[in-house]
Amino acid sequence: MEKLAIDGGPQVRTQGPIVETDVFEKEELDALIEVAQQKKLRRAEATIEYERVIAEWFGVKYAIAVSSGTTALHIALAAFGIGPGDEVIVSPYTFVASDTAVLEQNAIPIFADIDPITLTLDPNDIARRITPRTKAIIPVTISGTLQDMDPIMELAHKHNLWVLEDACQSFGATYKGKMVGTIGHVGVFSSITGKIINTGEGGIVITNDTDLYEKMWGFMDFARKKSLGPASKYHWGLPCTNYRITNMQAAVGIQQMKRAWDMIHKRTENAEYLRTLLADVPGIVLPSEQSYGERVYFYFLIRLLPEILGTDMLNFAIALAAEGTYNLDYLSTTRWMIPQHLEPMFVDKIGYGGTKCPFECPWYEGEVSYYKGLCPTAEKACDEVFWLASVHPLLEKHDLDDIAAAVRKVVFAFIEKKEKGIPINYATDEIRARL
Ligand SMILES: Cc1ncc(COP(=O)(O)O)c(C=O)c1O
Structure with missing residues (x-):
């Protein structure tokens, strides 16, 4: 037996750990300098071009570039009209953002178990967890693995549910000849450092649905109406915030899309x-x-x-x-x-402002608890x-x-x-x- 380094033997690698790094070449740098020289640092033409490139690449009608994958998930759920009292089925084998986006809308994440091979949601278990309060499903194609989408779309059709594909880790994957992210009502990607394309920080939503597009566009930018152009003020009377990406990131993104x-x-x-x-x-x-x-x-x-x-x-x-x-x-x-349902915020039902909202909230007519054994395949x-x-x-x-x-x-x-x-x-x- 070769003596392990932990037991005092020689290391396999002595030059230092392998560090995750991004492709960032002269083209990205030049594009960044160009928007800086134009003094167009915030959302402007480069962002609009980036969105056009993304939509074309995926073969969809619309793309919106936002500040992160997390905010991309949030604007999609907001556009679906998810709110207090609603349940959203989500994979427990994911990064925390897939489920905290549900909490952002004061709705309840309901975790369904996963398939042990694909590590993505098991449609049979989703079916068991649907209630009259269920409004959406968030399948997560974790680490680029695939989700069997047909059964999910059938369930969605039968129960009138939205489907939000969290494809943050699977940019470029295909399912039955379709790009992952184009099968549900909205697909979401992250372009944070380390991801498949990189803009430092950043997220993308894609959709073919004009109504959802306009709503998501509004939630990205203080509930402004895109159709009214730059003069648009705050028209919706909805809670709103700023999830815009900068032109600097978009300019890098355009170059990333070429490679x-x-x-x-x-x-x-x-x-x-x-x-x-x-x-x-x-x-x-x-x-x-x-x-x-x-x-x-x-x-x-x-x-x-x-x-x-x-x-x-x-x-x-x-x-x-x-x-x-x-x-x-x-x-x-x-x-x-970490199995998401075993994160302390769920086990202890920790809500904003020191409350247990939305888990225990007058708007919520169900009962939810998160415990070991809830999703045994994901836990294993x-x-x-x-x-x-x-x-x-x-x-x-x-x-x-x-x-x-x-x-x-x-x-x-x-x-x-x-x-x-x-x-x-x-x-x-x-x-x-x-x-
Ligand atoms: C599956 C998944 N969903 C959501 C996110 C959130 O993306 P971001 O870090 O850009 O907010 C990530 C990435 O970090 C992720 O891996």
Whole structure:
């Protein structure tokens, strides 16, 4: 057995952890300088052009660029008319923004369980959780994996529900020949640093529905009416805010869109290379592919099989970090998903202003509670699925070689320890408390 770095052996990688980084070339810089020289820093022509480019790329009628993926989700729910008393079904295997957007509208996130292979919502479980208060479903194509959308659209049609595709991590994926994000009523993407296209911060909504478009446009910009042009004041008498993106971000976004397919394909190439390097490693399951479409890759996810490795994910994560490929400090932000229904804000029903609103609120006629066991498949996935590495386009072959070598080393050492009855306990109480 090769001695693990955590046990005092040599590290697989000594040049420092692999850091997620974005493609940002001369074209992006020139575009940024151009809007600055024009003194057009806030939303203006470059943003309108960015929206046109995005809409054309997705083959939809409308796109709106906003300040983040989170605010994109929010304006979509606002445009659907979601409000107090309403329930919205959402995946528990996601980033927190997918469900806090529901809270922003004072509505109740209802978590349905996921499919263990795709890690996206299980339509049968969605069906079980629909009530007369359900108004929308938010499927999340996590890390570029695919959601079987047909059953969701059938449920939506049957129960008159809105469908908001949170495609923040799956820019460029397709489902049955359609772009992910164009199947539901609205699709949402994030372009924060690290995502498939990058504008530093930023989000996008796309839709074919003119009414939703006009409403979302208004919620993006203080409830102004787009059709009235720049002179438009505040016409809706609705709660409103400012979710505009700047021209600087949009100018970068236009350049990113010129290289979008190249970046997407490079990610897939990196994922395929990792897949080849790890194909024969026991005790792990490699990312799934679905027959109904072409997925993309945000991160490369591996499922750890505790019965073969003889230990839990935290011990694996600690031993892997010691091999030098990634920084353990980012474990709980980028490598390890928390089931959303077990976040303290849900378990303890923490609302704004120190209240339990909207969870316990006179407008809400249902009863909701969030507890362990609510979505067992998602909980198991959170225990076992490790976000091994971003497969961003700037990774070099030797980075991927290091990642795979570190995984192989840890896996084979763990299996040998298990066979010899050597206990694995790197995850001390102190480390568990810190992470
Ligand atoms: C699935 C998902 N939804 C929503 C968001 C929110 O996007 P942003 O960080 O741009 O607000 C993110 C990304 O961070 C995400 O991964």
